[in-house]
Amino acid sequence: MSQAAENATPHRAPTMADVAQVAGVSHQTVSRVLSSHPNVRDTTRAEVLRAIEQLGYRRNSSARALVTRRTLTLGVVACNPTLFGPASTLFGLEEAARDEGYMVSAVTLRQYTASALEDAIDHLSNGGVEGIVVIVPKREAVAALAGLRLPFPVVTVEGGHDLPIPGVSVDQDLGARMVTEHLLAGGHPTVWHVAGPQDWLEAEARIKGWRATLEEAGAEVPPPLVGDWTALSGYRAGQELAGRVAVGSARRRSAPVSAVFVANDQMALGVLRAFREAGLSVPGQVAIAGFDDIPAAEYFAPPLTTVRQDFAAVGKASIRLLLDRVESGATRPDERVVIDPQLIIRNSSTPS
Amino acid sequence: MSQAAENATPHRAPTMADVAQVAGVSHQTVSRVLSSHPNVRDTTRAEVLRAIEQLGYRRNSSARALVTRRTLTLGVVACNPTLFGPASTLFGLEEAARDEGYMVSAVTLRQYTASALEDAIDHLSNGGVEGIVVIVPKREAVAALAGLRLPFPVVTVEGGHDLPIPGVSVDQDLGARMVTEHLLAGGHPTVWHVAGPQDWLEAEARIKGWRATLEEAGAEVPPPLVGDWTALSGYRAGQELAGRVAVGSARRRSAPVSAVFVANDQMALGVLRAFREAGLSVPGQVAIAGFDDIPAAEYFAPPLTTVRQDFAAVGKASIRLLLDRVESGATRPDERVVIDPQLIIRNSSTPS
DNA sequence: CCCGAGTCTGTGAACGCTAACAATAATCGC
DNA sequence: GCGATTATTGTTAGCGTTCACAGACTCGGG
Numbered sequence: 001m002s003q004a005a006e007n008a009t010p011h012r013a014p015t016m017a018d019v020a021q022v023a024g025v026s027h028q029t030v031s032r033v034l035s036s037h038p039n040v041r042d043t044t045r046a047e048v049l050r051a052i053e054q055l056g057y058r059r060n061s062s063a064r065a066l067v068t069r070r071t072l073t074l075g076v077v078a079c080n081p082t083l084f085g086p087a088s089t090l091f092g093l094e095e096a097a098r099d100e101g102y103m104v105s106a107v108t109l110r111q112y113t114a115s116a117l118e119d120a121i122d123h124l125s126n127g128g129v130e131g132i133v134v135i136v137p138k139r140e141a142v143a144a145l146a147g148l149r150l151p152f153p154v155v156t157v158e159g160g161h162d163l164p165i166p167g168v169s170v171d172q173d174l175g176a177r178m179v180t181e182h183l184l185a186g187g188h189p190t191v192w193h194v195a196g197p198q199d200w201l202e203a204e205a206r207i208k209g210w211r212a213t214l215e216e217a218g219a220e221v222p223p224p225l226v227g228d229w230t231a232l233s234g235y236r237a238g239q240e241l242a243g244r245v246a247v248g249s250a251r252r253r254s255a256p257v258s259a260v261f262v263a264n265d266q267m268a269l270g271v272l273r274a275f276r277e278a279g280l281s282v283p284g285q286v287a288i289a290g291f292d293d294i295p296a297a298e299y300f301a302p303p304l305t306t307v308r309q310d311f312a313a314v315g316k317a318s319i320r321l322l323l324d325r326v327e328s329g330a331t332r333p334d335e336r337v338v339i340d341p342q343l344i345i346r347n348s349s350t351p352s
Numbered sequence: 353m354s355q356a357a358e359n360a361t362p363h364r365a366p367t368m369a370d371v372a373q374v375a376g377v378s379h380q381t382v383s384r385v386l387s388s389h390p391n392v393r394d395t396t397r398a399e400v401l402r403a404i405e406q407l408g409y410r411r412n413s414s415a416r417a418l419v420t421r422r423t424l425t426l427g428v429v430a431c432n433p434t435l436f437g438p439a440s441t442l443f444g445l446e447e448a449a450r451d452e453g454y455m456v457s458a459v460t461l462r463q464y465t466a467s468a469l470e471d472a473i474d475h476l477s478n479g480g481v482e483g484i485v486v487i488v489p490k491r492e493a494v495a496a497l498a499g500l501r502l503p504f505p506v507v508t509v510e511g512g513h514d515l516p517i518p519g520v521s522v523d524q525d526l527g528a529r530m531v532t533e534h535l536l537a538g539g540h541p542t543v544w545h546v547a548g549p550q551d552w553l554e555a556e557a558r559i560k561g562w563r564a565t566l567e568e569a570g571a572e573v574p575p576p577l578v579g580d581w582t583a584l585s586g587y588r589a590g591q592e593l594a595g596r597v598a599v600g601s602a603r604r605r606s607a608p609v610s611a612v613f614v615a616n617d618q619m620a621l622g623v624l625r626a627f628r629e630a631g632l633s634v635p636g637q638v639a640i641a642g643f644d645d646i647p648a649a650e651y652f653a654p655p656l657t658t659v660r661q662d663f664a665a666v667g668k669a670s671i672r673l674l675l676d677r678v679e680s681g682a683t684r685p686d687e688r689v690v691i692d693p694q695l696i697i698r699n700s701s702t703p704s
Numbered sequence: 705c706c707c708g709a710g711t712c713t714g715t716g717a718a719c720g721c722t723a724a725c726a727a728t729a730a731t732c733g734c
Numbered sequence: 735g736c737g738a739t740t741a742t743t744g745t746t747a748g749c750g751t752t753c754a755c756a757g758a759c760t761c762g763g764g
Contacts, residue, residue, distance in 0.1 A: 061480035063720035415750035
């Protein structure tokens with residue numbers, strides 16, 4: 001009557017000892033086979049492999065981690081998925097980590113406060129990560145990071161290079177210069193700017209590059225409008241700008257709008273809509289450029305001139321930097337990787 | 353001379369025994385404090401907590417996992433990040449998992465072959481996950497999944513409901529019906545369709561809903577064009593369709609194009625561009641609708657009518673389904689969660 | 705003033721693996 | 735053919751937790 005109970009899968013996963021018994025060797029030999037130790041006779045190895053196959057054995061990662069002190073897991077803290085950059089970076093990074101044999105545990109942030117970041121890191125820490133990549137390009141968050149004493153290495157992505165934390169970033173300043181120069185080269189007296197949120201390092205760097213380029217060219221520096229990366233905020237900024245095109249504003253306080261560098265493609269999309277609704281032609285009356293080169297950018301109306309960032313490279317580089325620390329104990333806090341962006345010229349800035 | 357060496361962080365992380373010693377108790381008492389066991393005197397608890405604080409002690413997750421047989425880690429297999437859906441689902445899912453105290457390890461797929469999927473699952477398995485969510489809405493991949501004998505529960509997202517694997521999905525068929533009906537209601541004799549890749553279950557379901565709606569309305573069912581989700585493929589399809597607008601094709605084999613349901617927003621973007629270049633007005637001459645409601649859709653030219661999917665809900669539901677299995681040993685293979693989509697009507701289908 | 709039922713704490717044994725060492729068998733140089 | 739290597743295998747300890755159990759101590763009631 002208790003047959004069923006007896007046969008009922010007690011379902012304790014097979015252990016190394018089980019395999020050893022089936023193969024008629026010691027558990028240590030099994031271990032050796034699994035870690036491809038050279039000194040195992042071929043016949044023995046085959047025997048063991050057969051037993052493993054037969055039992056469907058898998059090494060217990062926790063036991064392994066316990067004794068080797070290596071979890072082979074890295075953590076990533078990232079933000080909102082509707083942002084193209086972080087998502088792409090995350091994916092590139094995971095691929096690079098996997099190639100190196102590491103797992104990647106991700107934590108996403110809804111808010112970018114210092115405390116949310118600390119919670120996220122705490123969570124990863126509980127998960128036993130050996131190091132983390134932080135993709136939270138906000139000034140406040142990165143500063144909080146510097147204050148933490150963590151038992152594992154940290155690498156930032158787009159975290160700025162003011163703090164003694166190693167990091168990877170795309171040269172935002174350069175990107176902004178390239179776009180701005182490109183627009184100026186189109187013969188516009190100056191270039192307006194729709195910036196990202198104040199406390200984002202990327203937004204700041206893009207403003208900086210834009211401003212510097214204008215100043216170097218001796219062009220007037222109009223006051224930048226500020227958005228929040230969303231298309232909606234770009235739309236609002238676009239409405240504002242539309243009133244100043246060509247004719248200039250009534251009180252002629254600042255240069256008329258004939259070229260606009262928008263700090264990301266989403267906002268540029270909003271600007272395009274606002275201009276369209278205002279009956280302005282792009283690039284006829286106003287030239288526009290964005291930043292990011294999201295997949296859709298090529299199909300905007302008109303196709304958007306923008307700056308492409310190689311996020312896969314960013315991800316890969318951040319893993320490289322992190323593993324240098326995790327595996328080789330590298331420790332230089334001032335190591336940086338800067339990746340050059342690429343200007344993609346499309347129809348929104350150049351009459352075809 | 354060897355001072356430095358002596359002080360040099362031997363940096364073995366403190367253990368429970370270390371804390372116990374500092375606090376003057378046994379390691380077991382420390383364990384009890386950490387797992388908030390009720391029977392610990394307050395003064396003792398305080399003592400222990402102080403020692404923990406002082407040493408910066410953290411529980412070793414591997415040791416814990418080894419003895420409890422719980423890694424508190426879930427795995428996710430997802431695909432390309434340029435796709436809005438999977439990325440959003442991943443993030444929603446991670447949040448839900450974290451709320452329940454689980455880590456999430458992600459693996460991304462560049463290709464959707466069965467073998468790539470198996471590799472991914474193998475990788476997660478090595479990482480000791482307790483269960484996985486698979487977001488790979490391709491027929492082939494899901495079929496491969498059914499053939500695997502895995503030592504942990506699996507839940508699919510958009511994996512179709514033909515196989516005995518529990519899963520969550522948005523009702524694609526319903527979504528397609530809603531758009532198609534909406535377009536028909538605009539007075540169009542029929543609705544053309546730009547479909548996604550053949551082997552994607554979502555593409556298939558959307559075709560099905562579209563076709564059924566047309567048939568029920570007694571409308572002609574034009575041959576669907578097939579894209580690959582990219583804006584480029586939508587652009588090509590759009591060029592093809594543009595030739596058949598209003599006047600109909602020269603040989604008048606099929607209905608003229610006056611309304612198009614495109615299987616996702618990216619492709620719809622491409623179609624819009626093609627129509628724009630062909631001098632066709634939307635929605636004046638052709639009404640268009642997409643699927644997904646990506647953030648940019650509202651700012652397309654014109655703003656795109658589309659179907660919104662609640663990806664956060666999908667992520668949350670998949671974790672619920674998975675944890676039912678992981679924690680309570682639920683085992684019904686036919687459990688499904690179907691989430692209703694929402695029709696978002698914008699200007700691309702309705703003259704404003 | 706003693707006993708049973710708590711309350712609080714400590715002890716010893718796993719958990720499943722790898723590392724270090726020991727032991728044995730096989731091989732080689734001369 | 736003998737000692738010295740080298741190849742192959744087994745044995746014994748941990749790794750840092752939690753679990754099961756056993757003590758010791760407290761508190762009321764009889």
